Amino acid sequence: MSQQRTGPTDGPDFPDLPEATVARLPEYLRALHHLAEDGHDTVSSEGLAAAAGVNSAKLRKDLSHLGRTGTRGVGYDVTLLIDQIEQVLGLTHRRAVALVGVGNLGHALAGYAGFGTRGFRIAALFDADHSRVGEHINGLVVRHIDDLPEVVDQESISIAVIATPAHAAQHVADRLVEAGVTSVLNFAPCVLNVPDGVDVRKVDLAIELQILSFHEHRKSALTALPAAVQKPGRVGMANRLGGEAVAT
Amino acid sequence: MSQQRTGPTDGPDFPDLPEATVARLPEYLRALHHLAEDGHDTVSSEGLAAAAGVNSAKLRKDLSHLGRTGTRGVGYDVTLLIDQIEQVLGLTHRRAVALVGVGNLGHALAGYAGFGTRGFRIAALFDADHSRVGEHINGLVVRHIDDLPEVVDQESISIAVIATPAHAAQHVADRLVEAGVTSVLNFAPCVLNVPDGVDVRKVDLAIELQILSFHEHRKSALTALPAAVQKPGRVGMANRLGGEAVAT
DNA sequence: AGGCGCTTGTGAAGCCGTGCACAAATCGCG
């Protein structure tokens, strides 16, 4: 079955995969796991695309970059495709993640089960506040940030999450990079400067809301002029589009 | 000066603004507020671009869509530009936001100060768990989700944040839409189906990590072949690129 | 065994976004 492939860790079988595709693969992966739980063993591109909320042609093109994955006339083998995507995303082993800043948000993240079920393991918690150091959260002890190099080395941590106030984020990022971390997920609302070879992704709640605000603003500006449905009661507004996403 | 514009709420002065630009305006806004606090009253496109972490040409093109904003030879008036961007993003009044799902993550969000400082006001908290209803968080009372239509109406809420488990998210979204909410920020790892005219943005921590994982995987695959720096000690790795982002 | 229906994989076209490079505009100074 899956063993027939020429080798799991063959190495450079990356046809350098468009960035947009990479960003969607995790979405497919989640939908596939869901389908697998529901007992499906094959999916059509149409079905998977619906479950992931994308265009089916886009999905097929994305998957075509992984090599020959589907079977014409049938669809995609769910478990095989899961393996392929996890392979490409480097999720074959559970990656160790460090979380820096165990405050309001950090506590929530530390207790988040979604880490474990999606291929990651929180390997360490750090904070600069001495009164927090030593605290036990979800089976982990909060360590002082000065221990960073040591722990990063011991636990082979390459990914870190920053959940400190914005004014501390750049400093934390510098220390992370210095300790050997090469990927950072930043929750602090600020721009991080890192050397080449280090990846940074950011999550900014306020930015997301402001983008929504823009569209709200635009909607109300538009509905002000035409004979608009100011408040259609509450009929027919709900799930019109699409139907159920997962399964059928 | 600024009063000379033909009218602040003129309405359809939207040259429909590229989506990519909309997504960056909040970033500029944050950088501008930072600059204003530091006493700057004008910025060059170069300076602002550096502070926001983007290309200066891109920034100029983005801002050019807002109309005549800068002064050649001088730069941009910081406070004026802040006003313009807030205008376009619809941040002239503090928008009311509902938060549904006051669990682990919801608590953190409810206590987040960044809402207030970036143009939003948490107007209501909802949960389905009766044992949570009535709880006071940050000056707000958690209400039962059945009160949604009433409260949404009273508080003129058009934006909602979903922080419930994934299996409840679609149901919550339906009820939100039914109550009149037209923008949703979804933290639950699932696809939401909503009717036309309703905007959904999602934040999925695991997806972000998986994208980082891919790049990690690729990095280690690449450094495996050439005469690579497996572990360069810890020298010279840190802040090489760029320098300080904000001010100079 | 052969045909038929279904689904993948992909060529090609169009759109959007990015970044260079430069002309136009503005200010300050002599």
Next chain:
DNA sequence: CGCGATTTGTGCACGGCTTCACAAGCGCCT
């Protein structure tokens, strides 16, 4: 008052992404 330094605003070309549409391939049924 005019000139040069400076910085904006933008025309243009290029690359990437999306989408349509269809031929090639596969399994199933007769």
